[in-house]
Amino acid sequence: MGKGDRKTKRGKIIKGSYGVRRPKKKKNVVPEVAAKPAKKKAAPKAAKPKPPAPKPAEKETKKAAPKKTTTKAAEPKAEDKKVEKKEEKKVEEKVEKKVEKKEEKKEEKKEKKKEDLKED
Numbered sequence: 001m002g003k004g005d006r007k008t009k010r011g012k013i014i015k016g017s018y019g020v021r022r023p024k025k026k027k028n029v030v031p032e033v034a035a036k037p038a039k040k041k042a043a044p045k046a047a048k049p050k051p052p053a054p055k056p057a058e059k060e061t062k063k064a065a066p067k068k069t070t071t072k073a074a075e076p077k078a079e080d081k082k083v084e085k086k087e088e089k090k091v092e093e094k095v096e097k098k099v100e101k102k103e104e105k106k107e108e109k110k111e112k113k114k115e116d117l118k119e120d
Contacts, residue, residue, distance in 0.1 A: 005011040012022040 002008075003010055003014045006015055006017070007021065009021045012019060018024045
């Protein structure tokens with residue numbers, strides 16, 4: 001099942017074909033709106049005063065739930081930055097200790113080899 005297999009996604013990519021394993025992405029087609037001819041404005045008629053709307057009886061109205069909005073993650077506060085720096089320092093110290101231990105073990109092995117050779 002490699003690049004030459006026409007039934008796999010990898011094979012379809014290499015071949016440049018599409019199918020069940022590699023469907024074509026649909027393009028978002030926006031229908032073009034035909035330009036409407038501009039209408040001439042007629043002379044405004046005398047405005048008729050509208051009768052005042054009847055006042056609705058007082059009803060219990062429910063407040064709309066606040067809209068949920070997503071915000072971008074704000075930059076970490078100064079305290080968070082300090083905590084992150086402390087954690088990074090701890091990690092670095094651990095790594096340095098491990099490296100030092102490895103070096104010490106290497107030196108001990110070298111010393112043991114030298115002692116073994118001297119004894120022989």
